[in-house]
Amino acid sequence: MPPIRLLLEEYGRHLSRIARTLSDAMVKNLGLDPKECRSNLDESSGILRVYRYPTRPKNDDLTHMEVHTDSSMLSILNQDEVGGLEVVKDDKWLSANLVPNTFVINIRDMMQAMSYDEYESVIHKMKVAKERERLSLCYFVFAEESTIIRSSKYRPFLYNDFCDQVQKDIKNIGHKIGLERFKIDGGDCVCYQ
DSSP: OOOHHHHHHHHHHHHHHHHHHHHHHHHHHHTOOHHHHHHHEEEEEEEEEEEEEOOOOTTOOOOBOOOBOOSSSEEEEEEOTTOOEEEEETTEEEEOOOOTTOOEEEEOHHHHHHTTTSSOOOOEEEBOOSSSOEEEEEEEEEEOTTOEEOOSSBOOEEHHHHHHHHHHHHHHHSSOOGGGGGBTTSOOOOOOO
16 A cells, blocks of 8 residues: 555645636636636645544533634535534534535635635634544645735735735734735735736
């Protein structure tokens, strides 16, 4: 049997192709310039993460990981049978119930900005499993660091500057502000024309 690293690398290559296909379909659906948008997606920076959520003591009060959106373009999640992903829809928390042999595709902050808010970044959290350990594989697709994100809803910004601002906000105020910081009527940021 090949080492797990080689298996994960091959799995990541397959997910990269799926991500490209999904991105191309979303760009076409939005009527955006395919050439410009194709250059925004950095397939070489895709990251496959293996998450292990160990069981927690029954007397532990922790029920969920932090509520957030992700800064990337999109993600492809493969949950085990324990599940645990919860998302906001219509101002209510819903469990992303497991459907065998499927992926969960999540829209992220950069896709929201590029789509002029047509696609919304998924607000989500992970439920803590108390009785069973949980494993999930998640492939994250990022914009190229030097990509200038342009949208009628947001001031133009470099993806790198967005990520830097997120880290500053977390350090200075304890949480991510994200796209709100870059809205045309929002907060301060470094902008590009």
